[in-house]
Amino acid sequence: MITFDTGPDRYKHWKLTFDGPVATLSMDVREDAGLSPDYKLKLNSYDLGVDIELADAIQRIRFEHPEVRTVIVTSLKERIFCAGANIMMLRGSSHGAKVNFCKFTNETRLAIEDASAHSGLKFLAALNGICAGGGYELALACDEIVLVDDGNSAVSLPEAPLLGVLPGTGGLTRVVDKRHVRRDRADFFSTLVEGVKGKRAVEWKLVDRIYPTSQFKDAVQERAQALTAASDRPAAGSGITLNPLNPTVTDAGFTYSAVTVAFNRDKRTADLTVHAPAGRQPSTPEEIQKTGDQFWPLRAFRELDDALLRLRVNEPEIGTIVIRTEGDRDAVLAIDRTLVAHQSHWLVREIVLFMKRTLKRLDLTSRSLFAFIESGSAFAGSLFELALAADRSYMFHDDDEENVIALSPMNGGPLRMSNGLTRLQTRFLDDSAKVEEILARDREFNAADAEEAGLVTFAPDEIDWDDEVRQATEARAAFSPDAMTGLEANLRFAGPETMETKIFGRLTAWQNWIFQRPNAVGEKGALKVYGEQGRPEFDWKRI
């Protein structure tokens, strides 16, 4: 069982050090400390375990170190920055493991860009040596890339020529869409095993600057200072500690403080319930800071995030997640008001951004999502985003109309999807007036109102409820899991595409296709024979 719980004192593969506003995150992968003993993590190559530490480090810099403005991403190995994803690990992984690995590494790199765009945290990739494949894709996620000019160190994307797969962690997309490398140069570069170094790397915009070995260290510090000067993070202030979540994990489910997951293995479903907070909640930045990681939205969304990650990697046969909420709706709305009122405070900002990333993780989770809005539910404001993220929602139409949902300003902008729209905008793509009208309403929606407004899919009454939700869940469980994955990946992302959605749509979908093809994973496929004697044998037919 893979867990996502780690911390700097437990990192095996990274060193995190601080020097005022500059943090340095140094890759120093332990060959013998991979998630599996089946491979050695040579030359700073990585597996999911290495990336879990990276994701954790970035998260902690955001919450625990508000004084940091720039993160230098570099390596402690001589003449090697990073050799990319470990090939023996990929070779030995199931299709599902490969796909989940790539999804998580993509989310981590997007979290780096999110921190840059929204938290004023700038990332400097200091490439002290060879930077290949996923190593270069990590650099591409940073704001600036500097490369040592030692006659040997190059950046490269050798996946296609060497392994017959794509640079699938955003590499192809970021080269042309972020760094605006000319597409013909990108084509040449991506077929060149040895990569590009020196002046050509700068001229082609693959890196921003090169420095001779003798000047490299000083230049990196200088560039870090320049990035620091441009940041809007608070100049001082103390962070909060992200303590371990310590869920109770059994074969029956996961139990956290505000999130529970219960499996119905015979039905291949999971009941995921988010519990609203009880009692008075912090309402000022000072109180929130004092409450730290126990402040409900941070705690609940950290738990939700962890639950989704565990579900993805450890529970592949759970096809449908039934999402419920329960508890004090008004307490959720009160917290939403606090978050919106103080959104410019650094910690509130980080909490809202974390909620946003968690909801994006939900959008990208390849399980069918049904929201059941039942009596006692708390689908209000931020929590109503869970229903909007679902493929369908069923709202119990009770006679006394006590089952209601409510919106808040949190539904109007702070929690945008990766397509750049709010979930309400994506829902009503052609009707921005309707979105405004719904957000402007100053009272709750009972089931009839919600159905009329288009906020829920169906609103069965007491006579129909049990049969309807049971049949829907059973029918879903009988469909081809692959067809559902493809269906959801298309319908969830209506509207515009962004670099972010392109990475998960165009790039990832093609990569997953290749990961399934005999030319990559067959007995004589390129990924299978790499490092062995003999050459790959291809079916030459172009598809």
Next chain:
Amino acid sequence: MITFDTGPDRYKHWKLTFDGPVATLSMDVREDAGLSPDYKLKLNSYDLGVDIELADAIQRIRFEHPEVRTVIVTSLKERIFCAGANIMMLRGSSHGAKVNFCKFTNETRLAIEDASAHSGLKFLAALNGICAGGGYELALACDEIVLVDDGNSAVSLPEAPLLGVLPGTGGLTRVVDKRHVRRDRADFFSTLVEGVKGKRAVEWKLVDRIYPTSQFKDAVQERAQALTAASDRPAAGSGITLNPLNPTVTDAGFTYSAVTVAFNRDKRTADLTVHAPAGRQPSTPEEIQKTGDQFWPLRAFRELDDALLRLRVNEPEIGTIVIRTEGDRDAVLAIDRTLVAHQSHWLVREIVLFMKRTLKRLDLTSRSLFAFIESGSAFAGSLFELALAADRSYMFHDDDEENVIALSPMNGGPLRMSNGLTRLQTRFLDDSAKVEEILARDREFNAADAEEAGLVTFAPDEIDWDDEVRQATEARAAFSPDAMTGLEANLRFAGPETMETKIFGRLTAWQNWIFQRPNAVGEKGALKVYGEQGRPEFDWKRI
């Protein structure tokens, strides 16, 4: 060997009739006239042969019938509009055949939308009965959908629940992105074998109008008249005839009047050469109309289009297409001037739109494209788009600087890619000033100029040319064909995504993945066991 040459008098599956400004295109598929005897095309289900006729009919309406303003797409079978792609055909097809089939049907449906958007030709889907899967996807490509309300006729996308695959001919994309069906309703609809009919179909925006059987025929005519009134096609005027291309096709290649294709089968490459026109060319709409389909740009691009289609379906092992041009560069530029000067004339408009579609077909051809710009070449204006469409271009740097390229206003807008940008804009994504500067230049670019301006990838001189282009071609031929397909599908479409690119990126890539998965195509996969005894058996792991 599949050919794309047909005409109304040879159609087996469609009837094309005319009544002034209204054409009626009626599907009446002959069960026993599929491309293969292995399946029967029951219930107006279709294979590539049926779609080739559809594509031809739309093309002919554009060129041969400028008086037509509205096309009614309907069926001659009672109570059945169309059952979609033939399942037995899909089941028996190779992976490559499935992918090529979907690509062509997608291009045909996009050509319908292109005719609506740019030629003022409106399409009315008159659903006189059951409309399932690909049948509904054809309707989705039309401007308006009317459905008979007979208590039985429904629209449906049953692919996912019935066959474990996606509605991959744009269905999922158009439902949410074109018709703005709410994504949760789209989810429900796309898992419902029996589909949606009557008032709910209208309420959910799946169709525009419903009519009882007794009123259906009159209502269709009435709606056709309404669409006709809104069109800007010329009220009168005679069309031109699209005569058969009659290429010489041998095992060594294809020879047309302005296009030749020669295979190097041992190298898995094809040399595709486009020949510029010679002598004086028509320069007024009247002359163009008189020259008809022999007018060089129409003739050359029809030949190019046909060559690409034949390459795709009949020559799967040709991995790289080396594109050359030769002849009188100035003649090409003169024609470009004529096209731009008279672009509002209906026939010139159709010719330019056809050139645009052909170049999009090239962008979407999953073969590596190298442009070799050698002495005597004619890479000017419209023909330079071929070099811009290539994954790479090599320009011979001759001592006397006689090998030059030239741009024209045709590079500045009329031939946009499916991402909505010109190929120059896609090439210089971050630098619109550079695009302007290049377009404003009033003289040709020799190899040094072209390299400096970024218009070609490499410009080797006489000493290096032979080795460099040979090595590049040989290296390309050695890579995994799948990796190259994925690489090119990502790098060619830098920049924004549109509904059109989403269909070929997100939707098609996921569909191709599913087409490769055992849950669809394995021994017990849903596509394999459909119609047989027994149920599909799925690997329940979610990917």
